[in-house]
Amino acid sequence: VVASLRQHTNNQERQNFNLSFHAHRAGILDTVDAQKIAFLLRKAWTLYSVTPLFRFHRARLTEYARLLSAFIAAEKRKGLAVEVGVELDIKVALTSLADLRGSELDQAALLVQLSSRSQASSRNSEDKLVWSGWFCSMFGDDFSENVLEDFTCLPLFLSHGAESYTTLVGSWFQKTFDCCFRRLAISPLNLSWMVAMWAGCKLDRAASAVELVFSVPCLSQPLDISYAIHPEDAKALWDTVQKTPGEITQEEVDVFMDCLYAHFHRHFKIHLSATKLVKVSTAVASAHCDGIVKILHSQYLPGVLMLLTELAISQIQ
């Protein structure tokens, strides 16, 4: 039985505050190819943390692409040798997203795309994109600074597409650059941070609802509770909670969540604090505790990535 309980918050505590979200650095993305950014948005990305790549050279991306493509072919036809450099079923493209980074110390993001060659039809027809993934580092300065010369820090990896391709690409990177991939789960605590941060973001468009999904533990059958809040109400609540604009404290996040819990309890007599927060979605982004993230708004892309980079770094350190 999946119970879905929806309730909008009242407007009772509304006050007007000007929120400036600390991770929001509008302007960074002005120069980035809008198309590429659009490609990253509105997709469900699975998160991984990656330890620093050993002897990764950006000048060799085409060479890496050839090797990776041959590797994928060899893995698929297990036991048959594959010549490196010839045309293969799966085409690999590695591209730098030069402007997708936080500071000068960050490495530019790296996009990996696999596309299958259209076989039967005409040569003109475009290759079909079957999988994509990207490495990035957004304000991972502290981490990158302390790493030796031979290492490249791109601690966050996001993938979209068939798991089997993630496996192939991941193992190739692990073998070639002696790095480690690990799924990056998001703890309920971090999810509550995300919802607090994102609920307070100012958006021009008519925003979608803020939704929190809780799962009730220790039941024979799974029970999820979905709690949706009108975005303006959520923002208003957050604005009353936040003391210093541009700064968020754990205490504020706790107060924010407690308010939401109290409200819910008043109506449904259910203590959400006893359940587990598994998913949050806002107009800015949505995040699942399994480590799946969808970023909806380009303006907040750097902010979201910064938070995820931080989580990734804390997992590898």
Place this chain on the structure above:
Amino acid sequence: MQRRQSSKAPRLSLQGHHKSQTDLSAWRKGGGIDSEKSLQNQQSVNDEKYDSQEGSLEQALSYLEKVQDCVALKKNSVLQKHLNAVESTALEQGLPPEGFEILLKVALSGKFADTVNTRLLKSLIPASVVPENSVVTAVSWLCVSKCSGNIQLLFLKWLITVFDFIDHKEQLHALYGFFFSFLQDEKMCPYVCHLLYLLTRKENVKPFRIRTLLDLQAKMGMQSHLQALLSLYKLFCPEQVTITLSGKMKSYFKNPEGPWKAAITAVRQRNQGTSPLSQAVFLGTSQPQSRKRKWNAQLVIPATSTNTNNLEEEGEKNSVYLYSTSRSFPVEQLQTFPQLLQNIHHLEFPSQMGSVLTNPLLLHYMNCVKDESIYLRLYYWMGQMLQEECTWCVVDKPHEEEFRSFLETIYKAECLLQEGFSACEEFLYKTLPLWDGVCCRSEILKLVSWIPLSSSSDIKSYLYDPLAQLFFTSSIYFKCSILESLKELLQNWLNCNVIQMDLEFSSLNTTLSGLVNVVAELVHFVGWISTVALRLENNSTFLMYFILDFYETVCDMYVKYNLPLLIMPPAGVFYPALLSMDSVNLNQLCYIMYRYRTNLVAAKENELNKKKILQFKFSNQTYQEYNKYIIAMVGCLWTSSAFQKDIHSQGLRMDDKLLSKTAVKEIKNSFNIVYHPALMGYSVQFLQQVSPDDTTLNFKLIKGKKWDWYLEYLYSQGLKGLKVFIESSISRVSQASRSKAGNVEA
């Protein structure tokens, strides 16, 4: 004449007088008259037998060399006889090096029928080596293809089998292209692949060859011999060709089944050499994976494989990398320690550092190379792996057995390197507070012993605090395990320090005081938990054994490890040990106090000599504490005055009034090595042996000369600690005190 000698040669080795080929040639050069003479007598009988029945090998060889026309075997008894001679000699003692060229030439030139050729090839069993020249000649005969396909195959099989017996291989390598061309022959292909596999070097891997192999693969489909050769090509030139092998395949080449292997082994055994047969096939897949796992669940320690990335880089430097012959040695081929020594200057670490853990040779290499990036790569990999697989931290429990063996692997590597991994240290600090003390217990405690020496504040909060909690709440066995592992930890620290002091004597000032503090803290920690544990466990003998074992290291830190630090055990350990009911504990304590004495005396002497300006001096307190303990011990074991003279604040001293209330008669005489509870059993047995008729057990009889006998008796019962203690700390006064003891008795 020459031929005669050479045909003699294998017989000599048959007799076992010459163990190896080098001896053999020395004999030949030197004429070897003496040995020949002496042997001839013995051998003449044998020789005659061979000669008369089957003809000698030398005759056979000269016959075969000269024979011109194709002769049919059946009609020719001469040929028959010579063939028999060759075969029997080969099987008995192997063929001498000179024989191969003639026989190979005959067999491959097509003079005789295939049955003869087959018999000749089958008897090509080397007594020592196969000369390279003979093989080169044979290959040239092979190329003119006068012999049948079957003979060609048989020759290839033979060549593979005796490959390791060929004395040189340079010219053979030059024939690589010829062999390669034989790949086109469908029947020969598997054997040629095997041969090429044995011959291939990096410079042989060329784009056109790769293409030829790939074409063959397209024509013939998945063939294990092609897979093997291609994977070797991949090993040398990963930037040109790649292949993934499934882990299931066990062998990639069929054993070239031929008659030789068994015969060679037999001949070798008879000639007392060991066979260098059977080369291991090293393919990059090794590591059998127990069960299918997620790709990034990294508990599978990666297989050792060459770093593709580096090869490219090197290639770029040479700018013609497709044809470069840079001699970096693929780690997959590293199998033996001599190989490591030969190639150490052009060896590269594998693409994934984690693989060194299971490769002792690479661990040795790691020990020689001081490159920070090596440790960093290992650090990241190990850190992720430990966290991901930690059975008590990860919610959906991974497989404990695998984690256990992984920890064990890390521990073994640490033992080999004599050094702890920092990733492992961090892992322990992070997870010990969460550890239940049960899961992977012995592995975790082993790893604790390799925690590197670091700042004391970290160690206290991350190691001592969680360990103490577990210690106090767990069984006595767990307590003992922890003590054991802390002893190992102390020893590892001390050993590392000794090595470091040798290396960098100059920077001693800064490091030494830090070291002394950290070590002192560990010793105090163990003193504290030991005191509490003894109370909790009612002074268990078993526990006491482990505690005193720890102090056996502590008491020798100055003399054995050159560390200017001595810490006495706390009274909570000393007195329970002194009054222990068990002679093992008491004996251990005696030994420890003896070593403390040795160390303190050595320190005092150094101080008095003042040759070196000592930065560290034992405080007077240490000496005082030692003296107090000694007074108590002598009182307990010798003078029966422990209750009167003990001056330690936590000691045994009692008022006379109180003592008299115990109603023990002759108090002043009732507590020494005769009456001590740990030794009472010995004194009883001693009395029974000394005067078997007296059943009253009169302990007072043990005095004077019998006292000395009693001591000897105790020593003979294995109480060596007691012996060294008494001899060092009491012997000088023993005369006086014994006479005094005697007086009191009298």
